[in-house]
Every structure is written in C-alpha cells, then in structure tokens.
Amino acid sequence: MTAFVAVADLQGFAPAARKLGLSPSAVTRLVAALEERVGARLLQRTTRSVALTDVGARYLERVKQILADLAEADASASAERLEPSGRLVVSAPVGFGRQHVAPLLSDYLKRYPDVAGELRLSDLMINLVEDGVDCAVRIGQLADSSLVARQFGAMRRIVVASPDYLAARGTPVAPSEVAAHDTIHFGATTPAVTWRFVVGGRDLRVPCTPRFTTNVADAAILHAERGGGLTRVLAYQAAEAIRDGRLQIVLADYEVPPMPIAIVYPTSRLLSAKVRAFIDLAAEICDWRFGAKSTT
Numbered sequence: 001m002t003a004f005v006a007v008a009d010l011q012g013f014a015p016a017a018r019k020l021g022l023s024p025s026a027v028t029r030l031v032a033a034l035e036e037r038v039g040a041r042l043l044q045r046t047t048r049s050v051a052l053t054d055v056g057a058r059y060l061e062r063v064k065q066i067l068a069d070l071a072e073a074d075a076s077a078s079a080e081r082l083e084p085s086g087r088l089v090v091s092a093p094v095g096f097g098r099q100h101v102a103p104l105l106s107d108y109l110k111r112y113p114d115v116a117g118e119l120r121l122s123d124l125m126i127n128l129v130e131d132g133v134d135c136a137v138r139i140g141q142l143a144d145s146s147l148v149a150r151q152f153g154a155m156r157r158i159v160v161a162s163p164d165y166l167a168a169r170g171t172p173v174a175p176s177e178v179a180a181h182d183t184i185h186f187g188a189t190t191p192a193v194t195w196r197f198v199v200g201g202r203d204l205r206v207p208c209t210p211r212f213t214t215n216v217a218d219a220a221i222l223h224a225e226r227g228g229g230l231t232r233v234l235a236y237q238a239a240e241a242i243r244d245g246r247l248q249i250v251l252a253d254y255e256v257p258p259m260p261i262a263i264v265y266p267t268s269r270l271l272s273a274k275v276r277a278f279i280d281l282a283a284e285i286c287d288w289r290f291g292a293k294s295t296t
Helices: 002-010 013-020 024-038 054-082 094-111 163-169 175-180 217-225 235-243 273-285
Strands: 043-045 050-052 086-092 115-121 135-139 147-155 157-161 183-186 193-199 202-208 212-214 230-234 248-250 259-266 288-290
Touching: 002 013, 002 024, 002 043, 002 050, 002 054, 013 024, 050 054, 086 094, 086 273, 094 115, 094 135, 094 235, 094 273, 135 273, 147 273, 157 217, 157 235, 163 248, 175 193, 175 202, 183 193, 183 217, 212 217, 217 230, 217 235, 230 235, 235 288, 259 273
Parallel strands: 086 115, 086 135, 147 288, 183 212, 183 230
Antiparallel strands: 043 050, 135 259, 147 259, 157 230, 157 248, 193 202
C-alpha cells in the first residue's frame, strides 16, 4: 500500500523507488502484488507516465486513510511504551488489595494523570491474558511459568489469640498443644481441618476441631479478639489487632516459611511504560515485608 501511494503521488515508479529506498523493479513488484490481491488494475502504465484508474483513484483515498490510521496506532503504541498512558488493570486478593494495593494504585494515578486505573479484587486465581489484566499482586509460590514475577516482600502465616484467652487457657508452647484449645478456622470448609507447622525442619500437620469456621478473615480475627480461641491467619490481616494489643502471636518458632508477595505480569519482550511505572512505584513506596517477625 505504501508503494502504491508513493507511485500515485509522485506519478512514477522511479521517483517512488527513490523515496522508499528501493529499486524501481521492487516497487513494480509490490504494486503488481497489490493489484493481484485486490483483483483490479490500480494504475495505467505507459512508457512515459503512470496514471490512476477509476478503481485506483477510489482505492487511493481509502488506502491513505488506512495508512494514516496505522501510523497513528504505531505512534500511540510507541508513546505508551515511553510514557505511562492508557488503561491499567490490576488484580489483587480481596483483603490485601483493599488495604495495600488500592492506596498504591491511588498514588500511581496521581503521579500519572494520563492513565486510567481499574483494580479487580478477587481471591480466585485468574488468567491475566484471558481476563485482560496488565499485572497482578500474588501471595504465595507461583505455579504459572508464563508469568514474570518481581518479589516485593513476604507474608507470614501466624497463629494468634487474645491476651484474655491466653491468660485463661494458657499459652501453647508446642504445636501438639493446639488440640487442647478452642480453634477458629479461617479458610475453605473441609471435612478435616489441619494446621501446618514446621518442627525440627520437618512439616507437621496438626488436626483440630474448630468451634468457629469462616471464609472471612475479619470474622475470624474478631472472634479471636473476643476470646474465641486460637486462629491462623496471614500476618497483614491481624497486623492492626497485634499492634493495638488485642491479639498476640503464639507458636512463632514453628511457623512455616513466609510466602513471597510478588507483582506478576505476562512474559513480554516490550513491557509497557504503564506497567513498568506501576512496578517501579511499588518498589519506591510499598513496605510489604510481612515475613520478618520483628515487624509484627
């Protein structure tokens, strides 16, 4: 199409070839291939001149608009790679996203006014490409090798209880003592509930019979604060209650290794500026080190 437009505008194959940096024969072949594809003669050729046919004149008008649209699309894509712009879709787990990713995205949109943001909160493991998500915050080991991950911290899974409960029932000092306590299970409802610990470098699964089960962390933490027993949650979920003294961590020496917190995005040779800027801002302002026992 570009060769055809050049020939039509310059009224000759030789000047068009000079403009495009090609040989006249190459330009001739390109125009001939275009005519073959559309099934119509676009140019009338003589030994002295080149003129548009009626079909060619109408086709030229459409082709110029198509090439202008392509140039605009290329420029827009190039600009988006250089400066954050367009629409950024971020996915995150519900609780963590509400507390930690939403403020990050808010700061990001203030810094980059040419970007429109969307935060999708879900505890389901979504497919980024199929769901049109630019990047996602994930907690835990990544099973999808098609994603690129940048780690920003780590997350402990902790056992907590209220000071009043521990004063009345005693503080467990070993995982084997969990069975003697009231427990609050947060997570999927299963016939057999077990809590995982690490003892002497080996995994230990401790069965328990919860007195209260919920799929919402806030409900489990509230019941624990009211003296309901031991509950096992992610560190960020109980951070405020621990900081305020409403809950205490127990069995810290037997916790499983912290889980990584990462921002992931699909493998891409050309990462867009909007995603790169989001990741860079997270590195600049976010403190997601929930894996250090001193932070809680």
